[in-house]
Amino acid sequence: MSQHFRPPAIPLVTVDPYFSVWSTADCLTDQHPTHWTNKRSSMTGLIRIDGQTRRFMGMTELAEGSDFQEPDALKQTNLEVTATSSKYRFEGDGIRLEVDFTTPLLLDDLELLSRPASYVTFRTQSIDGKSHDVNIYLDVTGEWCVNTPDQKIVWSRKAIGDGIDALRMGSEQQPVLQRVGDDVRIDWGFMYLAASKSESTRTAIQSYRLRNHFIESGHVSLPDDEHMPRAVEDDTPVMAVQFDFGAVNETMQSEYAVLAYDDIHSIEYFNQPLKAYWRRNGTSFEDMLAAAFSQYDEIIGKCEEFDRELRQESEDAGGSQYADILSLAYRQAISAHKLVVDENAEILFLSKECFSNGCIGTVDVSYPSIPLFLRYNSELVKGMMRPIFRYAASEQWPYEFAPHDVGCYPVANGQVYGENKLEYQMPIEECGNMLIMAAAVCLSEQNADFAEKHWELLTKWANYLIENGLDPNNQLCTDDFAGHLAHNANLSVKAIIGIGAYAILCRMLGKTEEMSRYSDTAKEMATQWIAMDEASDHYKLTFDSSEDTWSMKYNLVWDNLFGLGLFSGDVMAKEIPYYLAKQNRYGTPLDSRNTYTKSDWLVWCASMAPSKEDFAKMIAPLWYSLHESPSRVPLTDWYDTVTGKQIGFQNRTVVGGFYIQLLSPF
Incomplete structure (x- = not known):
């Protein structure tokens, strides 16, 4: 290319007209991600390097006009948008961080195409010849599962099989297929944040102030919030995952999370509710999510x-x-x-x-x-x-x-x-x-x-x-x-x-x-x-x-x-x-x-x-x-x-x- 391409907006999670979140800034840290309708769907990424926390995605504070001092942004050094992925690269404090957002919309595989699961992959390595202690934090807010932030949500966690820790949030009322219109967001079904279980992975459902806790301590070691149901705008709940990479050297290390959405019924078609294509043979959401994890390497390769x-x-x-x-x-x-x-x-x-x-x-x-x-x-x-x-x-x-x-x-x-x-x-x-x-x-x-x-x-x-x-x-x-x-x-x-x-x-x-x-x-x-x-x-x-x-x-x-x-x-x-x-x-x-x-x-x-x-x-x-x-x-x-x-x-x-x-x- 004669000069680097700057898209007007970058697709992050793009599954269907409801499950669709974008970055509309030059750098991933310049503002909160938004739904395609321009309404905020906050997703924050933090990295702790040798005890010092930096941002690589979104912002920490949700309250407008707050005088909260945001952690410094890790320098974004590259962005590549491919057909199925948006690939960011950051550098600072002796490490390189790659963050890939991949939605596997492969048109020759309708099962995969309709699967409401999108990947966020993290890869990190040392670039200064030294070893660095690295922790990565990712969260999504309850904004992803409501039309307006005054709606109340509930949340829970579920173990899927022996290897997946899944957090979920959804509206209290669950008005399935009841909201019709253009500038609207889904307010039924459940938003999931899931990761593979391991000794180095921790998850939590808490107030968005969990971000501050990670900034200060480097951990998400708080019990799950039990104050529900509550409105999304009321001390906004988040689902968070922490990946402890330990000592990072020149060898690239990677982890990934899955963002998924269970919409229960997808379309009303001549007065009959229809489920998504991937459910046509009775597949459960848990089985679909398990497949998204077990097929990760194959899917990313394709x-x-x-x-x-x-x-x-x-x-x-x-x-x-x-x-x-x-x-x-x-x-x-x-x-x-x-x-x-x-x-x-x-x-x-x-x-x-x-x-x-x-x-x-x-x-x-x-x-x-x-x-x-x-x-x-x-x-x-x-x-x-x-x-x-x-x-x-x-x-x-x-x-x-x-x-x-x-x-x-x-x-x-x-x-x-x-x-x-x-x-x-x-x-x-x-x-x-x-x-x-x-x-x-x-x-x-x-x-x-x-x-x-x-x-x-x-x-x-x-x-x-x-x-x-x-x-x-x-x-x-x-x-x-x-x-x-x-x-x-x-x-x-x-x-x-x-x-x-x-x-x-x-x-x-x-x-x-x-x-x-x-x-x-x-x-x-x-x-x-x-x-x-x-x-x-x-x-x-x-x-x-x-x-x-x-x-x-x-x-x-x-x-x-x-x-x-x-x-x-x-x-x-x-x-x-x-x-x-x-x-x-x-x-x-x-x-x-x-x-x-x-x-x-x-x-x-x-x-x-x-x-x-x-x-x-x-x-x-x-x-x-x-x-x-x-x-x-x-x-x-x-x-x-x-x-x-x-x-x-x-x-x-x-x-x-x-x-x-x-x-x-x-």
């Missing part, structure tokens, strides 16, 4: 191998800056989903539309995210689509076009967007999305059985696009923050490619006559589109707008990937130079109406560039937007290209779309 392979592949595809972006996006794109199975044991992979409206299973959030999942496990794309097919086929859905969502996370009982009023729907958008996604997953698997199972709906939606898609009326598209727009040229592209996608499915199912009819229709519509939208050196925002308007035609990417050939190569040959000419410091705006952009669409357009050099030119401003943005939040996909500031949205799954450059034509 993660490291995957991280290396992805890094190499992404550098080959788009350069080092592109590789940085993909590594940062990986865990976010996956962990804003929840993996469950329905009553037929079919996979459901349900997203949360984070800091947008909290919808669950949103079609136009799934659509931009699918490149990552097509690359590594297309079954998960089916898992995104099944809830929409089920709802659209029910009597609950009154329209002839595809729905937008199936509820508000974590309750998937039917669409909530726009109160289901017709004027707030996205008819062309969602029909096109579902058809393109269906073709993509069937081509990926070289099998169209999935489409055939839902053929009646797909046919209805393809016909809807033929009737309404060429020149869309005044309606919303996925970029709904920009408002309603009539005669939207990019939305028309989606409709045309959606019809072409349906023709592909017809071909795969041996429906030759239908294939020809829909293919010919798509070609005719594309020809009309070019005539209606062409300006001198680019294509316009809308068919009826002036020639100085423009927009990123990101939907055209599927014409390339599907090999449809609906739009002549001249279209993108004009568009890419135009996008480059319109670039600001942090990228090309979404369209001529504003200076903001959508990063997923920017990458899709870059992937259509005629050369690797042009791809890199379009990607570099995105890299700098992440590296320099003053908005310290999990990846936002909606930001200003002049200032680099977040406009809205964060932690959304759409960043899976960044992986589109890794897809080969189908």
Whole structure:
């Protein structure tokens, strides 16, 4: 890399939309870690070296305005963010400390992917040729298991098998699946901190002032707090573990802890509570946690191998800056989903539309995210689509076009967007999305059985696009923050490619006559589109707008990937130079109406560039937007290209779309 990458936020524990904690500072000691919603989820790390205590994570004091003197921070010397891990390195007082946060979201292993267990690994060694006495302290607060700190919690400890000491905390009331919304945190189930039992490992559940006790004494040797239930904000309880490394020399020594969350039930799906995928065969939480410990070495090895392979592949595809972006996006794109199975044991992979409206299973959030999942496990794309097919086929859905969502996370009982009023729907958008996604997953698997199972709906939606898609009326598209727009040229592209996608499915199912009819229709519509939208050196925002308007035609990417050939190569040959000419410091705006952009669409357009050099030119401003943005939040996909500031949205799954450059034509 030409210069070290500074992510706007660093994933620490990223399992699902509730179990998701980040660092939003340059150094891990600059502030408390936070939930992706920016609410504090304190986690503190202390190291005692030869009787002197230093901080390596978070802060000790919770009370704002306190004059408490924080222990000095151990100097952070490096940070590396890989696909599955965030790796910090610190040095001081004669030792080196490495702290790795690993969530093993390996897409080819759904059992592991859904396991709500994340690792914190500590490695330390002497770097001055001397032996040093080292103790490490880690804790998490009750903030991790409530929505607001005035809620009361209870706690306990449990021995799992002969070798695991597990501490747990959870809300007193346990309102399972009762809290619905966007800017909320889980307040049911139990948060765990677990470590292997040994003579050198100690655990405690106490007031957060246990941190001060360790600073002064080097031990967590206090009895467990018995004053419960109590509100999290009342002398905040923590679960803590201490690792006594003893005399540390030049040989690297390591220990690890597991942070885990038992959510009991994960999703309400058409009025039925569903458990997480890993529980589908009756596995208990204790057995899952025991497996996380017994498989530690194997899992870490697999993660490291995957991280290396992805890094190499992404550098080959788009350069080092592109590789940085993909590594940062990986865990976010996956962990804003929840993996469950329905009553037929079919996979459901349900997203949360984070800091947008909290919808669950949103079609136009799934659509931009699918490149990552097509690359590594297309079954998960089916898992995104099944809830929409089920709802659209029910009597609950009154329209002839595809729905937008199936509820508000974590309750998937039917669409909530726009109160289901017709004027707030996205008819062309969602029909096109579902058809393109269906073709993509069937081509990926070289099998169209999935489409055939839902053929009646797909046919209805393809016909809807033929009737309404060429020149869309005044309606919303996925970029709904920009408002309603009539005669939207990019939305028309989606409709045309959606019809072409349906023709592909017809071909795969041996429906030759239908294939020809829909293919010919798509070609005719594309020809009309070019005539209606062409300006001198680019294509316009809308068919009826002036020639100085423009927009990123990101939907055209599927014409390339599907090999449809609906739009002549001249279209993108004009568009890419135009996008480059319109670039600001942090990228090309979404369209001529504003200076903001959508990063997923920017990458899709870059992937259509005629050369690797042009791809890199379009990607570099995105890299700098992440590296320099003053908005310290999990990846936002909606930001200003002049200032680099977040406009809205964060932690959304759409960043899976960044992986589109890794897809080969189908």
